[in-house]
Amino acid sequence: MLKMAVLLSGSGRTLDNFHERITDGRLAAAIEVVVSDVKEALGLEKAANYGYPAFHAPTSAETNRILKDYDVDIIVLAGYLKLYTPPDDLKKAVINIHPALIPSFCGKGFYGHHVHSAVRAKGCTVSGCTVHFANERYDEGPIILQKSVDLEYDDDADTIADKVFAIECETFPEAINRVDEKGIEFFWKRVGR
Incomplete structure (x- = not known):
């Protein structure tokens, strides 16, 4: 099972899909943290409602500082509209x-x-x-x-x-x-x- 960080910029429709499929067993993953580059993104509100740690971080550097506190295998870009630069240890583990x-x-x-x-x-x-x-x-x-x-x-x-x-x-x-x-x-x- 993969431990995921989910990065998003908008409504969180893909987050909804992941959450539903994790809950019913169709997705072999766990969402450890959700980060958005948009402070008012609806996806952050949804993440919090699902019980996931949810943060606003406008830059890759700020996102990476947040991710240091979580054990993640992959970073999933779920409607994330910026070019993201991951930390070196996750350089090959970003999925879009x-x-x-x-x-x-x-x-x-x-x-x-x-x-x-x-x-x-x-x-x-x-x-x-x-x-x-x-x-x-x-x-x-x-x-x-x-x-x-x-x-x-x-x-x-x-x-x-x-x-x-x-x-x-x-x-x-x-x-x-x-x-x-x-x-x-x-x-x-x-x-x-």
């Missing part, structure tokens, strides 16, 4: 989800609705999500798991966002379970060979 199939529609500036609008503008007939390890560049770390969704010709960006989020709710916990089963190094070793 991207709302598209990397290497498409990724990199700096491609997050949330920007991604879904770009997918729509290109006329894609599939989209999806990618769970990957994060490194010092946006969306370039080793991929853990990807899943796709079919799109209709008349889907707008909001419809695409809804379809992708629905598959994210399945994919993110499944990817964390795979990391628990295979170990972090497995994924770093399988790329760049």
Whole structure:
């Protein structure tokens, strides 16, 4: 079972999903601490209501000072909108989800609705999500798991966002379970060979 720190910037929908799946046994993890770079993030309120230690920290350095007090195996970026720099001992243990199939529609500036609008503008007939390890560049770390969704010709960006989020709710916990089963190094070793 992995011990997680969850970093978020917004409403905490992914935190809700993790909490539900940990509670019913579908996610082999424990949330040790939740940190947000946004002081008024609804996700912090939800974390506190669930009983998780919840903190505001606007920078990576401040976040890392908080994390020193907790025993965590992985740091999960759950709608965290800043480029995060982890402490050295957790450098390979940061997991992110991207709302598209990397290497498409990724990199700096491609997050949330920007991604879904770009997918729509290109006329894609599939989209999806990618769970990957994060490194010092946006969306370039080793991929853990990807899943796709079919799109209709008349889907707008909001419809695409809804379809992708629905598959994210399945994919993110499944990817964390795979990391628990295979170990972090497995994924770093399988790329760049």
